[in-house]
Amino acid sequence: MTQPTLRQALQDVPSTRIIIEQVETEYSGERTLTFWVESDDFAAFETAMSDDPTVTDVECLTTFSDRRLYRATQVGEGRAKSLYSALTTSGGDLQSVIGTATGWEYRVAFPDSGGLSRLRDICEEFGLDFTLLQKYQQTVHLDRISSAANQEVPPDLGLTPTQRETLLRAVDQGYYAIPREISLVELASQLGVSDQAVTERLRRAIVALTTNAFLLAEQESTPHDD
Structure with a gap:
């Protein structure tokens, strides 16, 4: 472009x-x-x-x-x-x-x-020249998020202590605010790691939270025999 x-x-x-x-x-x-x-x-x-x-x-x-x-x-x-x-x-x-x-x-x-x-x-x-390089559609396969009612939900929804600390700090410091209140580089500096490490921690944390939140909701909505 x-x-x-x-x-x-x-x-x-x-x-x-x-x-x-x-x-x-x-x-x-x-x-x-x-x-x-x-x-x-x-x-x-x-x-x-x-x-x-x-x-x-x-x-x-x-x-x-x-x-x-x-x-x-x-x-x-x-x-x-x-x-x-x-x-x-x-x-x-x-x-x-x-x-x-x-x-x-x-x-x-x-x-x-x-x-x-x-x-x-x-x-x-x-008046900008525009070229589409690639187009794809993301599909969420909810069947990959287990709906087995007897499957254990991991403690802390599957977050490791490091992932939990990183995600909490990101939210607390306004990384997800609009407009953003702290940059990825500043957040990484506070945590003493690289910006790439922060990105990977947040990505894994969000995947774990999403997967286990769906699992927990499925368990709570599934009838259980007394």
Whole structure:
């Protein structure tokens, strides 16, 4: 997709890849992007970002050997043609947003088949080139969630102590709030682990909770002989 945010900077330093970590919209309407940058030349890319008309107030938050975390305010054409508000108001869930010199790749989950059509309409309205790379439909197989009334529900609904701590902290710190009150990186810093580790803990915790909550509900709704 040819969304203009940081397009100039990415084309100036084509070895660079951007991974959007967080999008925050203030009450004033100002939008802040937090994003990881992977590049062969960070100095050149920082210069390119300072010259890019779609962002301002660029700040480096964290530095690793192979990537850096930045925060910037989205402005100009990048803000005017942002897809974030349109996607969220139509029920779209942004799974990932990755930018390279060739454009932006969005992975979005929609609640119904009309979501993709709405996205096409938005891109046409903004004059953005849009290419569908892959489409799939997720099917939830409830038969895989055991309905055996005599099956034991694990203690704490199957959560390990680490998963429980991570999930509780994420909820308490506002990770699932709208707008998000803490980033994945900040949450990982509090827990003393990598952001990838936090993502995996939360994923496994949600799977365990969902599976065992269905099992518990099935048990409670199944008649038992006295």
